[in-house]
Each structure stands twice: as C-alpha cells, then as structure tokens.
C-alpha cells in the first residue's frame with residue numbers, strides 16, 4: 001500500500017474499537033456457573049459454540065430422557081461462533097467453485113444435502129423462536145476483474161448443466177441494479193443458498209433453548225483431560241470430573257482433548273470490520289435494496305453485508 005493510503009486507512013481506523021460488534025451487546029446472557037464437584041451424565045458435550053450447542057440440542061430433541069451436560073472453557077459463543085460474518089450458507093464445500101473443482105462427481109449430492117441443512121437450520125430457528133435476525137436473502141459473488149466475470153459465467157453454465165437450480169448470472173447492468181457499485185462488473189446470484197444472521201444472537205439463542213430442554217451447562221469450565229473410565233469416559237476439569245457414557249467434542253481449532261486429532265487442525269484467520277451506521281442517503285446511493293450478502297472473487301476475498 002502506498003504511504004498516503006496507509007496514513008489514510010490508519011486515520012480512518014483511529015476511532016475503531018478492537019471488540020467484536022456482535023458480542024458487545026447488552027443482550028449478552030449471564031454466564032452459567034462453573035462446575036464444582038463431580039457429575040455423571042449420558043452425553044457430555046465439550047465446547048459452547050454452534051457445534052457443541054447444536055449437538056446438545058439435537059441430542060435432547062431426539063431423546064428428551066437423555067441427560068446431557070455441556071462444558072465451555074470460557075463463555076458460550078465467545079469464540080468464532082459469536083464473532084463471525086453471519087453468512088449462513090448452504091454450501092458444504094465453502095462455495096460452489098471449490099465444490100465444482102474438488103468433488104465434481106458428487107457436487108449435486110453435496111448441494112442437495114447443504115440445501116436440506118440450511119432449511120433445517122431455518123426450521124429450528126423458527127420453531128424455537130430464536131431471535132437472531134435470520135434473513136434468507138441469498139448472496140451474490142461479484143466480479144471486480146474481467147477474468148472473474150468469465151469464471152462466474154463458467155460456473156453458472158456448470159450449474160445449468162448439472163441441473164442445480166437457484167443460480168442466476170448477472171451482467172453488469174443487472175448487477176448494478178442489485179447493488180450500484182462502479183467496481184462491480186457482474187455477479188452470480190445464489191437466491192436461496194445463503195441467509196444472513198446475527199451470529200452472537202444465534203449462539204445465545206441456542207444456549208437458551210438448550211437450557212430450556214434441560215441441558216446442564218457449565219461455563220468457565222475447561223476440559224483438561226479425557227480418559228477411559230469403566231464403560232464410559234471421564235473428563236477432568238479444574239474443580240471436578242464429568243463421567244459420561246458418550247462424549248462429543250465441539251472444540252473447533254482449540255487443542256483437541258483427543259491428541260491424535262491435533263495435527264489435523266489448522267486455524268485460519270479472518271478479520272471483521274464494522275462501519276458506523278450508514279445514513280439513509282448513503283444507503284440509497286449504494287442501491288443495496290435486497291440486503292443480500294456479497295463476496296468478491298479474489299483469492300484473499302472480501303465479503304460484506306448489512307446489519308439489521
């Protein structure tokens with residue numbers, strides 16, 4: 001970056017606060033008390049992000065009699081689940097292009113499973129009245145370079161060949177009818193495959209639903225060690241152990257309690273920046289009426305959205 005541009009960006013960030021916008025919210029729930037003493041349960045879930053909470057929720061819904069305990073080392077949602085971009089995508093392959101490239105023979109099935117999964121997420125959010133600003137807006141992959149436009153055209157042709165519905169190619173004029181940026185040369189619109197949501201409200205909502213279903217949640221309770229114990233497993237925490245018939249780990253990029261999993265975990269960094277609220281005039285000048293998520297097609301890509 002040129003020195004002037006660096007000075008400019010440093011200046012424009014000088015008032016920025018290094019906190020997650022989503023987590024810095026008065027609606028943040030109070031943490032549940034830590035575990036003190038030993039506990040027994042049928043299923044122990046380790047980790048209070050989407051993976052752990054959704055596992056606990058489904059386990060309880062499938063068998064309400066199952067005794068489920070969840071332990072979280074910090075506070076539910078403090079990590080990736082509470083601070084992500086809130087793009088809730090059907091794609092199981094981190095985007096259609098990646099899926100087409102790596103699993104061309106199975107892409108139809110992968111897309112169908114992903115669509116079913118997103119429908120099930122929406123259904124759960126609705127059934128439990130989780131207020132997470134869920135909006136099924138879709139997403140547009142935008143081209144800002146001519147070669148990216150050719151790629152989008154190619155991917156669209158592939159979706160047609162494979163009979164994958166829901167994708168539309170937007171030429172420059174139609175793209176600017178959706179979002180009026182002079183840098184956008186065209187786009188590929190996925191109408192149904194992406195929803196926008198408030199990530200922290202989703203994780204807090206899942207926690208509340210789990211508690212309502214009888215999941216026993218202990219926060220500030222890191223699992224330190226996992227070992228066999230009789231026919232089940234014991235997980236040691238600073239102030240007590242949990243004996244469980246089954247254990248589910250939802251610990252994402254943190255060092256796994258199963259050591260042989262650790263070499264397969266690669267943390268990937270990602271940055272999120274929130275602007276100050278746009279004025280009505282600013283918003284109108286961008287013409288972003290349908291609130292879709294947007295992502296550019298660069299290798300180190302940018303993605304952007306509107307908050308509520």
Ligand SMILES: Cc1cc2nc3c(=O)[nH]c(=O)nc-3n(C[C@H](O)[C@H](O)[C@H](O)COP(=O)(O)OP(=O)(O)OC[C@H]3O[C@@H](n4cnc5c(N)ncnc54)[C@H](O)[C@@H]3O)c2cc1C
Pocket residue numbers: 046047048049050051052071072073074075076077078079080081082083084085086087088089221222223224250251252253254255257270271272
């Ligand atoms: C800035 C950013 C933007 C992103 N944007 C998007 C996006 O727009 N769309 C999208 O789909 N994905 C996005 N992601 C990725 C997405 O947020 C994650 O894939 C997802 O939240 C992972 O959920 P998780 O429950 O598996 O893990 P996490 O949310 O990381 O939760 C794991 C939890 O386990 C706990 N834990 C770990 N070890 C232990 C232990 N030993 N004992 C007890 N607790 C433990 C941690 O404290 C943590 O709370 C983004 C991520 C980031 C960081």
